Amino acid sequence: MTHDTELPMGSRPIENVAGHWVLARMGKKVLRPGGRELTERMLGAVPVEGRDVVELAPGLGLTARAILDLGPASYTGVDENPEAATIVRSVVEPFGRVVNGDAAHTGLPDDSADVIVGEAMLTMQTDRGKSAIIGEACRVLRPGGHYAIHELGLKPDDVSDDIKNTVRVDLARAIKVNARPLTLVEWRAALEAHGLEVVFAGTAPMALLDPKRVVADEGVRGALRMIVNVLRNRRARARVLGMRRVFRTHRDTLTAVAMVARRPLGDDTEKENEE
Ligand SMILES: C[S@@+](CC[C@H](N)C(=O)[O-])C[C@H]1O[C@@H](n2cnc3c(N)ncnc32)[C@H](O)[C@@H]1O
16 A cells, blocks of 8 residues: 555645654554554454444554454544545445544434544544544444544553643644643543443553554564655654654653443433343
8 A cells, every 4th residue: 555645744844744644654554652453452342343333533544444354334434634535445445435524523424333433533632622523423323332442641640730731742842733642531531421431441552653563563564664764854754753752751651542432322221231
């Protein structure tokens, strides 16, 4: 899968492009903090086979491919970036479809999905934006359906506000996105605020740019291709090294979090099932 010409970077100079698109331009395909391994654990906690699945912000379509391999009844992706939507279409069509739109306003019908997956996208929203997207997921999910997220976390749960702010400012400078990671307790609360029940929670080191993780995620050839691209492009190299520096500086505070939450069936149905 090469998308050199149509990668979602727009016409902005590389110094101002969101970090995930810089990494994508360098050949990185896995753009989420816990890598493929945490995605696999997360998907392992969700019944996908034979279900209607919606993926919010599929990016370059790697998880889309993993979802398709699990045999869903249908796949719908929703990404706000038109180039990303085109890339994911090339992965999922003709079986699946991709809507170019905002995850907070998907336009999908009420109660139409059994599973909703979203990775590395809630982190980059404000608290209000996070709530709007989680609320939209709840609207689109059928009762009993599952919402799986994989995001950037902060640890420990009682990390001070000062450290939180420093991490957020440093991340924003390095990745050019106002990333607002939450502690595990805060991620859980954000889901529970919409009546969801968390049924799985897992973490992994935030090692997006560590050599071992890059090889695990991209393969040896993919990792070598990235190194060559980074060596060849001085301005992109400055961005990648800047991101890696911030991830390393805050490695004791940053973590990757995956959670799966279930939309309850509703009081009457839950009671009937218990009897
Ligand atoms: C860091 S990338 C993650 C891509 C992919 N989920 C992954 O984990 O590799 C963030 C993605 O979120 C998308 N995105 C960000 N905000 C969005 C929103 N409000 N609605 C839909 N997509 C959004 C971006 O276009 C991009 O594809």
